[in-house]
Amino acid sequence: MFWSKQHKQAYSVLEFGVLSSAPITLITGEIGAGKTTLVQALLADIHENVTIGLVSNAQGGRGELLQWILNALSVEFEASASYVLLFQTLQDFLLAEYAAGKRVVLIFDEAQNLSLEGLEELRMLTNINSNKDVLIQLILVGQPELRDMVRDPRMQQLAQRVAASFHIDTLNAEAVALYIDHRMQMAGGSGKKFTPEACKRIHDATGGVPRLVNQLCEFALLYAWSSESGIVDEQIVKQVLDDGVFFGERQPSDENLVMFQRNGSTDE
Numbered sequence: 001m002f003w004s005k006q007h008k009q010a011y012s013v014l015e016f017g018v019l020s021s022a023p024i025t026l027i028t029g030e031i032g033a034g035k036t037t038l039v040q041a042l043l044a045d046i047h048e049n050v051t052i053g054l055v056s057n058a059q060g061g062r063g064e065l066l067q068w069i070l071n072a073l074s075v076e077f078e079a080s081a082s083y084v085l086l087f088q089t090l091q092d093f094l095l096a097e098y099a100a101g102k103r104v105v106l107i108f109d110e111a112q113n114l115s116l117e118g119l120e121e122l123r124m125l126t127n128i129n130s131n132k133d134v135l136i137q138l139i140l141v142g143q144p145e146l147r148d149m150v151r152d153p154r155m156q157q158l159a160q161r162v163a164a165s166f167h168i169d170t171l172n173a174e175a176v177a178l179y180i181d182h183r184m185q186m187a188g189g190s191g192k193k194f195t196p197e198a199c200k201r202i203h204d205a206t207g208g209v210p211r212l213v214n215q216l217c218e219f220a221l222l223y224a225w226s227s228e229s230g231i232v233d234e235q236i237v238k239q240v241l242d243d244g245v246f247f248g249e250r251q252p253s254d255e256n257l258v259m260f261q262r263n264g265s266t267d268e
Contacts, residue, residue, distance in 0.1 A: 022163035029168030032211025170208030
């Protein structure tokens with residue numbers, strides 16, 4: 001995995017959240033910014049005394065969220081069980097893990113898909129404790145609108161439980177060039193097949209979103225191969241964009257351009 005400065009900071013926040021028993025940790029970023037990859041890295045590095053539950057794209061009303069959680073933690077339950085019984089089942093599991101010296105961390109990926117009511121239901125779970133020790137920690141991972149949801153005045157109690165948070169911004173031009181070199185080296189190349197001008201054009205076209213950078217680079221390499229060129233220069237990238245085969249090109253409005261320029265000046 002390519003670790004930009006921001007990805008390293010985001011991972012440090014994730015680790016801090018787990019190790020410090022933070023009730024809620026919040027990680028946000030654009031689609032394709034590498035959020036899920038960070039979560040996977042955390043899962044690989046997590047300590048054995050931590051029980052992890054991963055919930056992706058959870059939706060539903062009262063009670064259904066508890067079913068998602070119990071499934072993620074591999075806890076058996078009756079599908080027809082009442083909300084009270086489901087809650088009791090979860091609480092009994094948390095107490096058993098606590099007695100065994102384990103902490104439970106629940107990760108919600110794509111948490112922006114939750115309703116405000118769902119977020120409030122999660123917040124209520126952080127009230128479960130034993131001798132003031134936290135029995136369950138929440139890591140909420142999602143797109144930028146998740147931050148807006150947490151900042152909603154109706155979510156004040158939830159926001160107060162957020163003890164660690166980080167927003168993963170897009171890669172700046174320098175980081176995109178380093179990222180492309182890294183990807184080429186991982187693929188067995190020298191890492192220098194893209195000219196600086198090509199890297200700059202790729203950054204401008206993708207807004208520095210890693211997933212979009214990957215897609216545009218693949219098209220550019222294909223064009224370079226078909227033209228028997230060993231180097232991807234700016235002209236090749238321009239040809240890909242002009243042909244319309246890459247659908248992820250960013251077209252910022254005047255308002256977004258100001259924000260883009262500000263974000264682009266941020267060190268990675």
